[in-house]
Amino acid sequence: RKEVEQDPGPFNVPEGATVAFNCTYSNSASQSFFWYRQDCRKEPKLLMSVYSSGNEDGRFTAQLNRASQYISLLIRDSKLSDSATYLCVVNMGVYGGSQGNLIFGKGTKLSVKP
Amino acid sequence: SAVISQKPSRDICQRGTSLTIQCQVDSQVTMMFWYRQQPGQSLTLIATANQGSEATYESGFVIDKFPISRPNLTFSTLTVSNMSPEDSSIYLCSVAPDGRNEKLFFGSGTQLSVL
Numbered sequence: 001r002k003e004v005e006q007d008p009g010p011f012n013v014p015e016g017a018t019v020a021f022n023c024t025y026s027n028s029a030s031q032s033f034f035w036y037r038q039d040c041r042k043e044p045k046l047l048m049s050v051y052s053s054g055n056e057d058g059r060f061t062a063q064l065n066r067a068s069q070y071i072s073l074l075i076r077d078s079k080l081s082d083s084a085t086y087l088c089v090v091n092m093g094v095y096g097g098s099q100g101n102l103i104f105g106k107g108t109k110l111s112v113k114p
Numbered sequence: 115s116a117v118i119s120q121k122p123s124r125d126i127c128q129r130g131t132s133l134t135i136q137c138q139v140d141s142q143v144t145m146m147f148w149y150r151q152q153p154g155q156s157l158t159l160i161a162t163a164n165q166g167s168e169a170t171y172e173s174g175f176v177i178d179k180f181p182i183s184r185p186n187l188t189f190s191t192l193t194v195s196n197m198s199p200e201d202s203s204i205y206l207c208s209v210a211p212d213g214r215n216e217k218l219f220f221g222s223g224t225q226l227s228v229l
Contacts, residue, residue: 004156032216043206043220044157087157091216099147099215100172104157 003027004090004105012111017078021108023088024070032091033071035062038107039084047086048073078112085109116141116211120221127197127228134193135224137207142187145215148180151204151223160205163190197228 005024013019025033033050048055050062050071061074071090075082085107093101117140127133137146148160160180161169169182183191194201204225208218 034216041225043223044218045220046217049217089216099145099162100159102159102216106154106156 003092004088004103006086006088006105006108008106009109010111011108012113013078014113015078015080017112018074018076019078019110020072020074021086021088021110022070022072023090023105023108024068025088025090025092025103026069027090027092028066028069030069030090030092033062033064034089034091035071035073036087036089036104037084038087044087075110078110080112080114083110083112116143116209116219118207118209118219118221120207120224122224123222124225125227127226129198129228131197132193132195133197133224133226134191135205135207137190137192137221139188139209139211141211143209143211144187144213145210146184146190147208147210147215147218148182148190148192149206149208149220151206153203157206160192194226197226199228202226202228 003026035047036044037047038044048062050064054063059076063072087107088105119138146163149157151157159172160175161171163169163182163184165184181193204223206223207221
């Protein structure tokens, strides 16, 4: 089983739609979880951290399900500017441990159409 | 936050040659990280560069192929040596300015094509 798995998409949605992505991870001892956003031909940028209680930032909601070992990202009222690839990132080690424990998924591509 | 200047932004190179990528950060940081993103693949850590010590390489990456310099707390270089077409990729430097190595800021990347 791959360490961090994401549906590559693309998810093609109309403006104003609600869309959700899931990301599964293999190591049940994983401690920290993040969503990064990567625009086409650009560098990744941190979007949100994922806390056990969930995390909401405006139209974006991230949640963690430890029992099923997945995290999710929900985008409400999609905007054209939300079109990007969303990378799931999981720290499979302890905080402050080896940087190599930070595992990136391949990303889910979102395309928001007018 | 951190602002990272990475150059070159892209290059086309002949096999067997070497390319050095530079990263300059606008603040002092303890560690700098070098990643590779091959087409359709996830980001993969190449090495961690600490100032004043040798870089720490991940499995599958060796110093002879990817020598790294870290002369001070704001600058690092990654060299891709003796290039082959398999080295065609995007190379990214990154830092974690607040000390949490999970919350990364990335340079704009170097798109490398090897013919």
